[in-house]
Amino acid sequence: MKTKHFSIFLCLAIMLGLVSCSDDTDIPPTGGLDGAEVAALGTYVGQWEKINTKSGKVDAFEGSIEVAPYMIKVGEEDEVAEHNVNVINILEPAFKSLEVKAQQSACNIVFNSSRTLNFWNYTKANPFAITFTGSISPEGEMTLNYSVDVREGRGNNKIKYNVIFKGTRQQ
DSSP, rough: OOOHHHHHHHHHHHHHHOOOOOTSOOOOOOSOOOOOHHHHHHHEEEEEEEEEEETOOOEEEEEEEEEEEEEEEEETTTEEESSSSSEEOOOOTTGGGGOOOEEEEEEEEEEOOOOOOOEEEEEEEEESSEEEEEEEOOOOOEEEEEEEEEEOOSTTTTEEEEEEEEEEEEE
């Protein structure tokens, strides 16, 4: 009886191991194709605000975000993925002040019922190493929001920052 239980457990562990070894670098599409990934493309110029939630201090500075196509490797060449995923690029010099680990990350993007584009990446394993959300209005106004805990000084002192970008699409 113990051998039977052990065999079942071993089979489940192997199956779980095979499933968890999938390549997590590709972000899966969500929802049906609606052209959101094309409608969002462009460069958005605006203002970043980094708010210290403990002191209330606000650091504000200008910056830009580029929304680019999500590329996939097909054979020897890169091609645009044909599903509702884009890449968010934080352009210099703002990147260095925003407490993210990389300059770009993929995100899901869809239209909502009012034709506003909503984008997000809820996976902390993404290159930014934070979860983020945002929207782009039909008029081209973008907002991007996230929160991040930053270790300050020695020990386990952490300060939480809320970070907000508001910008306008450039023609």
